[in-house]
Amino acid sequence: MSLDDTTVRKIAHLARINVAETDLAPLAKELSGILDWIEQLQEVDTSAVEPMTGGTDMTLNWRKDAVTDGGHPEKVLANAPESHEGFFGVPKVIE
Amino acid sequence: MSDLTKLSLSDARDGLDKGDFSAVELTQAHVQAMDSHRELNAFITEVPDLALERAKEADYNRSHGQAGALEGLPLGIKDLFCTEGILTTAASHILDGFTPPYESTVTANLKAAGAVTLGKTNLDEFAMGSSNESSYYGAAHNPWKKQGDPRNLVPGGSSGGSAAAVAAHMCLGATGTDTGGSIRQPASFCGIVGMKPTYGRCSRWGVVAFSSSLDQAGPMTRTVRDSAILLSIMAGHDPKDSTSADMPVPDFEAALSGDIKGLRIGLPAEYRPDNLNSDVAALWDKGIGWLKDAGAEVVDISLPHTKYALPTYYIVAPAEASANLARYDGVRFGLRVEGDSLDDMYAETRAVGFGAEVKRRILIGTYALSAGYYDAYYLKAQKVRQLIHQDFVTAFENVDAILTPTAPTPAFPIGENSDDLIAMYLNDVFTVPASLAGIPGISVPAGLSNEGLPLGLQLLTKRWDEETLFRVAGVLEHAAGFSGLPSDGEG
Numbered sequence: 001m002s003l004d005d006t007t008v009r010k011i012a013h014l015a016r017i018n019v020a021e022t023d024l025a026p027l028a029k030e031l032s033g034i035l036d037w038i039e040q041l042q043e044v045d046t047s048a049v050e051p052m053t054g055g056t057d058m059t060l061n062w063r064k065d066a067v068t069d070g071g072h073p074e075k076v077l078a079n080a081p082e083s084h085e086g087f088f089g090v091p092k093v094i095e
Numbered sequence: 096m097s098d099l100t101k102l103s104l105s106d107a108r109d110g111l112d113k114g115d116f117s118a119v120e121l122t123q124a125h126v127q128a129m130d131s132h133r134e135l136n137a138f139i140t141e142v143p144d145l146a147l148e149r150a151k152e153a154d155y156n157r158s159h160g161q162a163g164a165l166e167g168l169p170l171g172i173k174d175l176f177c178t179e180g181i182l183t184t185a186a187s188h189i190l191d192g193f194t195p196p197y198e199s200t201v202t203a204n205l206k207a208a209g210a211v212t213l214g215k216t217n218l219d220e221f222a223m224g225s226s227n228e229s230s231y232y233g234a235a236h237n238p239w240k241k242q243g244d245p246r247n248l249v250p251g252g253s254s255g256g257s258a259a260a261v262a263a264h265m266c267l268g269a270t271g272t273d274t275g276g277s278i279r280q281p282a283s284f285c286g287i288v289g290m291k292p293t294y295g296r297c298s299r300w301g302v303v304a305f306s307s308s309l310d311q312a313g314p315m316t317r318t319v320r321d322s323a324i325l326l327s328i329m330a331g332h333d334p335k336d337s338t339s340a341d342m343p344v345p346d347f348e349a350a351l352s353g354d355i356k357g358l359r360i361g362l363p364a365e366y367r368p369d370n371l372n373s374d375v376a377a378l379w380d381k382g383i384g385w386l387k388d389a390g391a392e393v394v395d396i397s398l399p400h401t402k403y404a405l406p407t408y409y410i411v412a413p414a415e416a417s418a419n420l421a422r423y424d425g426v427r428f429g430l431r432v433e434g435d436s437l438d439d440m441y442a443e444t445r446a447v448g449f450g451a452e453v454k455r456r457i458l459i460g461t462y463a464l465s466a467g468y469y470d471a472y473y474l475k476a477q478k479v480r481q482l483i484h485q486d487f488v489t490a491f492e493n494v495d496a497i498l499t500p501t502a503p504t505p506a507f508p509i510g511e512n513s514d515d516l517i518a519m520y521l522n523d524v525f526t527v528p529a530s531l532a533g534i535p536g537i538s539v540p541a542g543l544s545n546e547g548l549p550l551g552l553q554l555l556t557k558r559w560d561e562e563t564l565f566r567v568a569g570v571l572e573h574a575a576g577f578s579g580l581p582s583d584g585e586g
């Protein structure tokens with residue numbers, strides 16, 4: 001499976017990672033190399049196989065639907081690059 | 096090296112109990128060892144003052160009959176565990192300055208038992224790597240060197256700093272995390288014991304998430320007994336992690352009976368490819384002999400889907416990582432790089448904050464989950480994962496444990512494999528299948544390569560059977576008699 005520059009640009013946008021135009025081609029080559037190697041999975045017959053969707057077959061526990069934590073806005077915001085009056089700060093989005 | 100850093104964790108525990116030395120003396124000795132081995136770059140953050148303060152409390156608790164199971168024992172903590180009030184980086188630029196206001200459940204369990212934290216150990220960025228070279232804080236070095244070759248070697252990864260710190264006697268033990276081999280492979284490279292429990296045995300709460308269906312915390316120590324002691328404290332049900340097992344934690348130390356007579360040990364044919372490193376193959380044969388001599392019966396088995404484990408892993412893990420790492424957006428914690436808009440700020444922060452390997456995996460994962468490719472990649476990988484799991488289920492109907500090499504080679508020089516991604520991924524060829532199956536595994540140091548580098552053997556058992564795992568590992572350790580100290584471990 002070979003990825004072209006356009007596809008890499010699209011994936012990088014979906015992942016919200018800026019990639020310089022000059023880096024697209026080498027990145028496409030690296031990613032294509034990995035995907036080519038992964039391609040061998042197609043030779044496995046999985047027509048009658050249920051997907052394994054987690055690391056365990058345990059049934060998840062139920063818990064009481066109750067508030068167990070919270071009320072620490074100052075702790076939540078302590079690591080934020082920008083905060084105002086108890087809220088996270090982001091660049092202006094409305095002109 | 097001071098006499099106190101020569102002790103195993105269990106001997107240090109017994110020495111404290113008998114009053115042979117104090118927790119402050121024990122901690123001071125390890126703080127000095129951290130100082131004298133700083134060239135290994137094993138720690139990202141050292142907290143000697145906090146450690147000594149904690150050690151004083153430990154001495155007080157012990158003198159007042161309130162000693163916890165690990166009271167006063169100095170440990171290294173992989174810098175993937177959130178530690179309240181102590182910088183937590185995941186070895187990534189994007190977590191610059193992040194000081195968690197909470198403590199991970201595993202480290203909280205260790206603290207509650209009285210353990211002393213010496214600092215946060217180096218790792219591959221977000222635990223993505225097998226050599227520790229992807230750390231934003233620079234590679235940790237292996238304390239071992241090839242005979243007659245001065246080049247620095249990788250400690251393995253991702254828990255490379257923990258492995259180096261334990262091997263160089265800078266701490267009595269350390270925490271690691273294992274997603275595809277990140278505890279077991281560095282343990283093999285550094286000549287220590289590395290143990291990955293059953294998925295769900297330890298809570299993942301407060302551990303920086305990489306691949307949530309695979310990540311599992313575990314102990315890294317110099318002896319099997321120490322591994323059992325630490326796991327008994329680290330493990331346990333945690334309502335804050337819905338995948339943590341609601342079942343009692345056995346006393347793993349008590350499982351070390353030394354008796355494996357009549358146990359059936361499986362040898363998977365697929366782990367012996369024609370081109371297997373001859374030192375690794377020879378050590379595996381020795382290991383088989385040791386277990387036979389101890390009264391076990393060895394059985395040839397087949398795990399037919401083994402060759403598909405790595406490609407399966409390199410879809411499942413990046414897919415989950417791409418979702419987990421979406422949270423690093425320059426808004427809530429860590430680095431922010433300003434842009435022309437909110438969207439541009441996200442994309443610029445992530446472009447600057449993530450290293451090359453992390454970006455590659457996020458992009459592969461994003462692609463595998465994107466519209467039109469989900470079935471071909473992600474769903475396909477989940478189905479092959481099921482087949483890999485079934486291989487083990489079938490094998491364990493007939494055997495009690497499986498013996499394999501841990502890693503396909505000994506440690507390699509820093510920089511040697513960095514241009515060939517697939518070659519780097521192949522480091523985990525023997526560890527990834529067990530991760531996908533969610534079963535426990537342990538790497539036991541068992542011998543040296545002809546160049547004088549440590550090599551580990553891996554044992555695997557079925558889910559929740561860590562007791563058999565420790566029991567066999569104890570016998571293997573005893574028979575191997577591995578006591579080699581790395582070149583940098585002295586002095």
